[in-house]
Amino acid sequence: MGFEELLDEVGGLGKFQILQMVLGLPSLMIIMCHVLLENFTAAIPDHRCWVPILDNDTVSNNNTGILSPDALLRISIPLDSNLKPEKCHRFLFPQWQLLHLNGTFPNMTDLDTEPCVDGWVYDRSLISSTIITEWDLVCDYQSMKPLVHSLFMAGMLVGGLIYGYLSDRWLVESARWLIITNKPDEGLKELKKVAHINGIKNAEAILNMEGLRAAMQKELEAAQTKTTMFDLLRTPNLRKRTCLLFFVRFANTISYYGTFINIQHFGRDIFLFQVIFGALTSSARVLPLLPLNHMGRRPTQMLFMFPVGLSILANTFVPQEMQTLRVTLASVGMGCVAAATTSTSVHATELFPTLLRAKSAALDMMATWTGAALAPLLMTLVVYLPTLPWIIYGVLPILSGLVVLFQPETRNLPLPDTIQDVENNKKFSRKVNENDSYIEVTKF
Template identity: 30%
Template structure:
């Protein structure tokens, strides 16, 4: 998934460029000047003016060759040049691109520079718009048709359309396919998270959730290596999308969520899946002990609740659900807002884009280990708030670092990005534990929708640096501070069994009367459902 969300850093990288320099030989011969007397950098000065930073302009060229700039001692040239003002024009014949960092990108292919430069950012915004649409569409559909079915379809859509993107010949088609690919990415993330949360035992959920997030980190680092080897955007596009066909094939092996099956009045199918889990985990004796009667008696209240139809309105209808949804809305938005504000413009750091991508990925590992430790011992709200507030501190620190201290500025940016990545680890796990099974996917879809709004808004904030260079950092950091404080109002879910219904949520956290002793008794009861060797018997999935 990391390869998809951060792919634009490489496929839409902006190579060094300047206006195409025409062949000046004929003009030089007319002036009795040998072009062999002038080397390549000096030839560039003849045609390309300097910008305000004393670098060759990227978007303008001289209307007439300025030979006096390199041969001022030649009277033949001096008489034909206006020293006071040299007229310039836009790049009438296209651009010349530096191939040092990239062989080809969508920017160099469709000339998304100068006046068309906003289209480069637009391609990423459109992709994130697809991720947003996928969160809304696939979130609701998976609560209706199941996690496994939507996950399989999402893998297929991602593999097919992602690969086809590499063969498009127009910018419009490219954006359409990226939008649909973004939808599929949302489907994969939401359904894989829900399957993971609904199958993993309570006491193992933190470790498994954090380990899963490490693979996202590894994906960032692998992406940098693949992009370094494949510097043509089409080859890179195929390299990161074609492997999803493998994911599509092995996803058929997954078991559908037993919780979802029971709540959709498919108890017999749920029983088969639980028996399968018991056999895989070396507990075949549980196959005889867990019967259909046992399932239905243990899940009677949940089965009754499944007769109701739930919509997004139910996320806000009751007091505790409304509190949870509003708080998560801010946390998801701010986490994604700060994360993509730091991670989607790697070229601004002044070092190799491939190196900075690896560094960004590497720092995630200790940050997520810290998050896992905090989640296990300090609990969810404190961990979530800590990650957001510390990331805000790193972002604010950069405001006071002089622009010429590039290494220190990059260090603070890397720390901020690592902490926002750890915040993602917390919020994915936290959200899955807060929403009840009957509406978990709808809740995940609603929450991640706000994340996509944040990821779409992040690039737009960078425009503010034209008014005040420090303003984007103030906005990113301020958003993280607000979300960090708000996350402290969310209820604790450490070692608490998953809620199945909305009534469960209201009872668990509505009165705030659940004492630590009650929680210990709940965990002890949960542990009784697990085998002596710690392996899942299948029953704990209930």
Template identity: 45%
Template sequence: MGETSCAVPMGFEELLDHVGARGRFQILQLVFLYIISMISYPHVLLENFTAATPEHRCWVHVLDNHTVAHNHTATLSQQDLLRISIPLDSNLRPEKCRRFVQPQWQLLHLNKTLWNASEADTEPCVDGWVYDKSSFPSTIVTEWDLVCEHQSSKSIVQVVFMTGSLLGSLIFGCLSDRFGRKTILTWCLLLMAISDTCAAFAPTFFVYCSLRFLAGLSIMTVLANTFNLILEWTRPLSQTMTAMQTSHSTGQMLLGGLAYFLPNWVTLQLVLSIPLWVFCVFSRMAVESARWLIFSNQVEKGLEELRRVAHINRKKNAGETLTIEFVKSSLQEEFDEAQKKTSIFQLLHAPRLRMITCCLCFIRMALAIAFYGLILNLQHLGRNIFLFQILFGLVTLTSRFVAYLLLNYLGCRGSQILLLFLTGLSILVNTFLSSGEKGV
């Protein structure tokens, strides 16, 4: 069998079949990397809960200073004190960012619909805010008062994190090709574990943003390298990709459940960060991509990993026939292709290829804006964001299997057109919904 195999040229896929492409090793590696991806993905969406904005109003002396007794307020209810201290907005609800300079006692005797609140002087919340802690006892918003004139700071956190994700993809993506998928995965898990654990104890908002930037640097590389490490060891690719992508959906549902039971932002941050330390240690157990090792001129190490996989998959004969000469002769054509210097800019040389590349990049960007614009702003959809988070995970989990079936029946182009049409239609319908309907 060895002589026949050596005589017939084969690519890496055939070599992978030789050691087992769907065996015990692939199952173990898939489960391990699936858990890493499932635990890591919630860190992208953390600010949905750690930066949730609870109901709030200005702190007022007559209402919130419980150490001072006022004879003229002793018989008044909390609702009456609130009415004389906080003006109403256009929806006849207490203002969140302004208060009366002086208590408006006349409001206790006037119909609030007949009195013009603009006649009374108001001022910003110079003494701070009072927050409704029924859903969120503590968030970074309540920690550093990121409300009213400072509410844009909440968006800064997400911008900083996404900026880190962009830079990290470029930097660590190149380093993964240079030093290996497993090595960079381990270092990125360590970086994310350190930064997000320390973020739970950040003394200032600036320090918190800096640490989330570092977490952003590593998150996309962790998610990408877990994909690469299993995809480069498995066939068929479509089934493996679908299985790995469901880890993001289960991560969303996990985040919604944990946030419900752990509403304090520090606790939630730590519970999601501490497991990263464990996986950082055990990531050394993952098997490096033999494809990367072989085409990085580390044929002996690649051969060791192939033999290791053959042993786990109980392919004893395959392990015996694997030699450096066998691997080189089997991959001679791919070795020759690998010697050619290529650049990403070659995608832009051919006119038709340039058009396809630009079109797909535009589609990808449009989908990313729509997806992250929705998934990172769950609080705008309604109050029960815990349920929304779990439902989004369930919907995306279902949609991945639907997309896999459509891909098999309609092909790439047909399924792409259908799903893009449905996505655009959904966004248009949502645009014309009234704010009352969207806030249910």
């Protein structure tokens, strides 16, 4: 018998566990609000070069009406491949001959142009002001936006490492961790507290030090060995699990944040898209619960990871004008990546022994925020190929889905408590031991 049976005696999933989940949600929601804030504070409005003949205040206030703004724009700003005003160049001199063209567009590559040396004019109809308009982070300075977001994510990583460590002094530790780290008295106290909150009667008769030591003798003996983060890489099976999990979490996080912080890529109405994506990611978190219990951990992760990559890759071939299809594909990807995140979290918890589970969670967090910090930087690759970041966002979750196959399946298996459990591939079903464990527990 082990901790699994003790936990069943105090209520495996009761008021205490539900209360923990509810109390943890507000902090997670606040974090995500900060992460996604740049979708609005760093939104890139339509823009073009400032030109004196059109945007000079003196000219604008004394408009004679001889030439319309559209005509002035035509002779001042070249057109891009989509026949829209260029965002980063203007004609060196007004091209008056363009006024006499009737619906035809000449080859403008022969006309002299220059960068926006006098600044830009922004469309403020949707959002009046962003850091883009304040600091002119467009054209040659467009790489500054992903750099700013990347630095913010890097700060989340550093802050998580520092304050995650400091918080261990005040947060209530799990009973399992307390017992495994040779603090059985405190662990027993926490188990009794859980039993009381869950409404379990006769907890005092069930939970006592003699029964605790008998139930977890092997785990308590293993607790005499001190562990460090390097123990995750010291033995073959743990090293394999650690490296594979790091890649899977890293790859999925890049795709998740790469899509979520660039919703403007899918259309102009970023407010609507934010609501759609937010609702999908919130509701999709519970989708894996059924397949996790019936299909297993590995098939469930693959079931959700592959559609993420395929939807992102498919979107690279859909024209910007087909916004409905683009948003639909992106919505499928966002829902699936949220479900894949839940699946990976469940699997990650079951892969590592209790002695190292907190340290593996810290490593998992490092992989998450490293991927989050790198995701915005990939957008700087658009200067080489506009679709290159999205190809990377799409390929990574497909690769991570394949990598999951190299991890062991953990459905219906007990959580490993020691490094030896992992290295010996401890494989006996939870269900098989339920009757035996009941008999052993009732002894004390």
